Structure formats: structure tokens, C-alpha cells
Amino acid sequence: MRKSLIIASTLALSVGAASAQDTTTPAAPATQTTPAQTTPATTTPATTQTTPAATPATTTATPSQVTTFSDVPAGHWAKDAVDVIVQRGLIQGFPDGTFRGNESLTRYQAALIFYRLLQNGGLSSGNLSQGDLTTITRGIQEVSTELAALTTRVTDLERLSADQQARITALEGRIAALGTGTGTAGTDTAALTARIDALEAAVRALPTAPAAGTADAALTARVDALEAAARSAATTPATTTPAPTTTAPADTTTTEPAPSTVVIGDTTPVATTPTRGNLFAGVSIGAANAGSLGNCYIPNAEGRAVNFCASFGGVIGSTQIIGPIGARVAADYRPGPNAISADVNATIGTTFGRFQPYAGAGLGLTSSRSRTATGNTTDTYLSALIGVDFQITDSIAAFAEADARYYLTNKGVGAAQDATATRGFGNAVKAGLKFYF
Incomplete structure (x- = not known):
């Protein structure tokens, strides 16, 4: 690769020599032509430099003929130099009309340029004046920094190539070791x-x-x-x-x-918590304070009086409607005061294994016998409840809860416990089964 740098430097000298010849007049080299070789009918400005070693003058183009290359347009920074070496016949370009100035120069191409310089006498020292040699020397000095940097890069590339070759050799050795086991x-x-x-x-x-x-x-x-x-x-x-x-x-x-x-390890089966659906329906039985009724009667043969009134009811709902928030509708019937109650509650609950506690609040109505007149009357109440489910299977749960009602009116015997108040509380407890699906 260093030989390529030497060839490039020599080519710079040759181009400088060709440029120096371009400054001379066509008649100046006539001093080298012997009288026996000069024929007025055949001598042209390009052939007056003929010497015994320069007979193939046909390789040198006349100064008036300039080949235009498609990749060296007018105004290109190297166009003048390209025109000179084309006029001197050193480089003729490629058949497709391009100069390809960015491509590397091969050894064969460099040999062809030197051959043409030898043929047309471009390397003859007699054609170069001391001023031309000084100009060429200065040109080489101007590019000496680039040549030195290029030499350094070439050295680095050679060292990198050697390192890569060493790595390839090591890999080949490892592959060979794999093959032999x-x-x-x-x-x-x-x-x-x-x-x-x-x-x-x-x-x-x-x-x-x-x-x-x-x-x-x-x-x-x-x-x-x-x-x-x-x-x-x-x-x-x-x-x-x-x-x-x-x-x-x-x-x-x-x-x-x-x-x-x-x-x-331990082979005892792990108890799993039953899973259940969100929708449910259930039945219940409960008891409430007799309140203003004084007492109620257990429906048996003796008709024994007690201070609470039994109730029977049902419930439907969902444990999750919006996140953990659910809702339910419940209704019950108390035969003692002939009262039917129905309420709607929003609920929220959580889970602890098989136990699912919950709480809720809502509104309700109770229809029962009127305190002051004949027939039935309706009272409204605010409802609050708290209870717990015990999951028996995936679809069946037992529940128990306590209901607290605050009646906003007290017109019927099935409303508040205090018959003399316009409003008041009524409490109850219930238990039953829920069926989830």
C-alpha cells in the first residue's frame, strides 16, 4: 500500500510536468528536432517535439480538442487540471463519457499514464525549467501533510488488518478444537x-x-x-x-x-374458598319489637303471646354494580300488625375467606293498619342494615342481619314503636338463605 503512495506522488510530478509543458509555445521544443527528421508537410505543433523515442505522436491530442465529461461540469474545481491531462493524452476517460474522479487509480492505469508520458517526452528533464521544478516542489510540499496523514491511516489499517487476522486465526483454532472434541x-x-x-x-x-x-x-x-x-x-x-x-x-x-x-412434603389438600356469582335471591325469617301493639301471638295451638312480631320475607340483588358497590330490594310481611314493608338499599361488602360482611342504606315504605282510622295507611322510612354471609357452597350462602328503620311518619301500627310520636325508630333482625348465580 505504501507503493501506491509512491505512485501517487510520482503521478503528481508527472501532472506538474504536463502543466509546465502547457506554458511553452509550440515552437519552443523545436530545438530538439534534428534537421533530418523535420518535414514541413507533416510537422504540427504537437509533433515538433518528436525524438527517436517519441514516434507514436498519435497518442497526444491537440490543444484545441477538449473532451467534455458528464461528471466534470463547467465550474468544477478540477476542470482545468482535467482539461490539461486530457489535452496531453494522459487520460482519455471512460467509454460512457465520464471521468470518474472519485475512483482509485490502479497500477495498470498508472503504468499507462507513465507510458504516455514517456512516449510524448513529458518526463524529459530538458522540458522543465528551474522555475517549473520549484513550482512542482512547492506543490508537493503543500500536499505533504495530507500524504503524511494518509500514510498514518494506511499504517493503522495494516495494524487493524493484522489484529483481525489474529482473531480469525484464533476462531479457526476454536472451531478445529470443537471438531476434534x-x-x-x-x-x-x-x-x-x-x-x-x-x-x-x-x-x-x-x-x-x-x-x-x-x-x-x-x-x-x-x-x-x-x-x-x-x-x-x-x-x-x-x-x-x-x-x-x-x-x-x-x-x-x-x-x-x-x-x-x-x-x-405435606399432601394434605388445601381448602379453597368457594367462589360465587354477583347476582342473588334469598328468603328470610325475622322478628321485630311489638311496639305499640303490646304483643303478638305465635301461631300455634295455644296462641301464646310474645313481645315481638315475626316476619317472613325475600330479597334479590347484586353484590357488585359499580366496583364494590351493590344494590338490593327486600320485602317482608308481619302478620301481627298486618304490615307489608319494602325497601331499596345500596350495599358495600368485602370478603374474609368464607365470610362476606356487608352494610347498606336506603329508603322504604310500610303499609299497615291505620292508628286513627279504619283501613291501611303508608309510612316512609330511612333504612340502615349490617349483616354477614357465610358461603356454604359456590351458589348457597346463609346470612344474618340487623335492620334499623327511622320512620318519617307514624300513621300505621306497623311503623314506629312509640304510638304517640309523629316519627321514630323500628328495629328488626332476620336470617335466611341466599342463592347466588
């Missing part, structure tokens, strides 16, 4: 073979039973097949092949028994 792959294969041998020895050391003889033979055949596959992989590490499928011998009359399952 002396590298890491060989070590791994040897370890695998040793483990298979130990497994085979352990299987053969097992006690032989008459009923398990065939199974031991089949197991031994499978271990032998694995060993053969491992040894095959040791000889061809770059090719991965699936382990061959082995079958029991043709005369086998019994199949290999399924291996027993060995369970390590």
Missing part, C-alpha cells in the same frame, strides 16, 4: 457420557423381579439408546438431532409399568 463441547460430551454410564450402572444394580424383567429390559434399551445419541453428538457437535425413538422388543408380552408418583 478437545474444547468445551468435548468436555460437556464427556461429562454427559459419564452421567449416562453411571445411570446405566445404577439401573443394572436394581434387584431383578420376575414380573419386572421385561420392564428392566425396556429401560436398559432406552438408556443404551440415550448413550448412543450422546456419543453421536460428541462426533458431530454442530448438528442437533432428536433422540431416536426406541420401542420394546417384538417378543415383549407386558408393557412397561407407569412409574409411581413420589410426593414430597
